[in-house]
Amino acid sequence: KALATPSCGDGKCEPPETQAMCFADCPGVSTPPMCGEEPHSDPQGHAVVDGRGHHVKSPAECCDACTAHATKYPKKPCNSWVFCGLPHCWSADNGNTHLFGECWLKWQSDPTHPLYGQP
Numbered sequence: 001k002a003l004a005t006p007s008c009g010d011g012k013c014e015p016p017e018t019q020a021m022c023f024a025d026c027p028g029v030s031t032p033p034m035c036g037e038e039p040h041s042d043p044q045g046h047a048v049v050d051g052r053g054h055h056v057k058s059p060a061e062c063c064d065a066c067t068a069h070a071t072k073y074p075k076k077p078c079n080s081w082v083f084c085g086l087p088h089c090w091s092a093d094n095g096n097t098h099l100f101g102e103c104w105l106k107w108q109s110d111p112t113h114p115l116y117g118q119p
Contacts, residue, residue: 004016008021009022009025010025030058031059031063035060036080039059039085041116042082043080043082043114043115044106044108045106045107045108047105048105051102054104054105055103056101056103059085062083062103065103066079066080078107079108080106080108081105083103083104084100084102084103085100087099087100088100
């Protein structure tokens with residue numbers, strides 16, 4: 001039986017693709033569409049919950065935390081979130097290191113047109 005050939009860049013993470021060979025596709029979206037998951041992205045916005053002190057096990061738990069926050073804080077509700085799904089997501093020159101499980105809950109004035117990158 002022939003082995004499947006990786007097709008990186010198609011937006012799907014399917015065997016034999018791995019995160020090491022197809023970073024843009026893997027691990028892939030793992031939450032329901034209403035969560036708006038965007039792996040490997042960091043939309044700007046006001047952090048309503050700082051992820052350095054808020055750790056969860058999965059993107060789904062981060063989405064659930066955002067939904068719960070939005071219900072509890074209607075004036076500036078979570079409408080965007082970022083989950084660090086790698087052992088080490090990134091580090092800043094000031095010594096801040098962002099590690100697996102960080103769940104940043106954010107509020108954007110227009111979540112239908114999010115801004116990306118560091119504010």
